[in-house]
Amino acid sequence: MIVEANSVRFDSLSLDSGAALAQVEVAYETYGELNAAKSNAVLALHAFSGDAHAAGISHETGKPGWWDNMIGPGKAFDTNRYFVICQNVLGGCRGTTGPSSIDPRTGCPYGMAFPVITISDMVRLQKMVIDSLGIERLLTVTGGSMGGMQALEWAVAYPDRVVSAIPIASTTRHSAQQIAFNEVGRQAIMADPDWNGGDYYGRQPPARGLAVARMVGHITYMSDDSMHEKFGRRLRGKDNFSYGFDVDFEVESYLRYRGSQFVNRFDANSYLYITKAMDYFDLTNGHGSLAAALAPARARFLVISFSSDWLYPSYQSQEMVRALRSRNCDVAYVELESNYGHDSFLVDVAEQTSLVRGFLASTFEKLS
């Protein structure tokens, strides 16, 4: 399945901070066909570093999408039955307007002049794209991690527009630990002299800071077990310690590699803005309690967490589920056994597939 990127442009977007953006562009991809009743649309929402390329082989890069094992013909989100949409988020650097985009007021990249954004700003923009596609109701909104936060935000902000929601390995609010890891990443970027107050476009970007930020991130996405299994204490291309600070261990090599790879595809300022949006995310804000915050939600929910995920631990999903139950919402929940830590929703998908397939099929049947 070779897929092509699309884009749509809007004249303005108002933001939670009170600021507004002029000329906002959104990159998106679609898979499958929208049915005549427009009742089979699925919105897949990417996690922190993802992009609009969720499935198939990119026409541009030749690479598979970030959820290609879940989206496609015969897969969990079966593109023979459903029409799947994925958009790059606001603040991103993969085709949607973000800090690396040109500020129409100055003709230069925004850099730190880009306004601070929130998860609900991202969702407001996503809804504009869904409106532009003429889709009244989404069969489901789904995603892992930050994608799950957006799915929840959709269910609360636009209850009439979503039939169901599948937040995976996610939370209703960022915890102190989650904020802490994001802050380490941000400080690594801002401590790099090349960051230059966010003004580095056309110059050397803060590659070292961004790579360190990514290394920290990768540790939090894995588990002690999965790192032990993948690397153990194995040495990299040698039999003895180097007694120096070059790469000795496989795990060091892996983290350095992932860090350096990330620099080629991600913008450091996007890292700052998107992680901040995640840290600000708290559904209870202004509502007193989570149950009160979820009061508008009408969707059917499938909530999934993973046993080895210590970054978005199961208790956060259980909190979400308990609050939904107290509102008498239709909610299914299971904690899946997996060794892959937070990354499980991307890599360990066999059980996730049967859950999503059954949930989606029954939701679709009830609709028609």
Added chain:
Amino acid sequence: MSAHAAGKQTFVRELLGRSDYAIIGEIVEPGAKVLDLGCGEGELLQWLAENKGVDARGVEISGVKVQRAIARGVSVFQGDIDNGLADYPDSAFDYVILSQTLQETRHPLSVLREMLRVGKRGIVAFPNFGHWRVRVNMLLSGRAPRTSLFPYEWYESPNIHFLTVHDFETLAAAEGLVVERRYFLSGHRKMLRLPNLMAEVAVFLVRK
């Protein structure tokens, strides 16, 4: 105790291989809101959803069974029914079902009270420990009884509380519950007499 059993027909067909399910399937009216506690893989809920159009929810502690239930399209929550009902608002359901689960709970009385808080009516089905075969088995063997109904060795049995038809009637009276209907089953037959001796499985429809 009144051994009056509902219905004149004594033959009970099976639903999904179980007579108590058939009774439950009869009791629940179309379109009701139903919560099944200890719903296993959700077979009964799926049947009720497909055949009676009920709004079906379940609670099950086994992750593997929850996965299968969700894959069937049933909304099941992985959790412990001993402490898992507190989140539900009062009278959230028309029926709360405990089908052969009560004897497996750690605190049956609090589960019973909770089910009748969150549900307008409760359907409780349980294996009758007072059945004559159980009594004879224990009397003659001098060991914890093992019968077709209670097939487990004592150390591996999921049943941690044993109750008889009499026991349930006594508790229901003490709790001031209204027993709207009672069914006593032995295989495919409704037992109209001596239920405490003759019933293998009892099904009670109760409300506060």
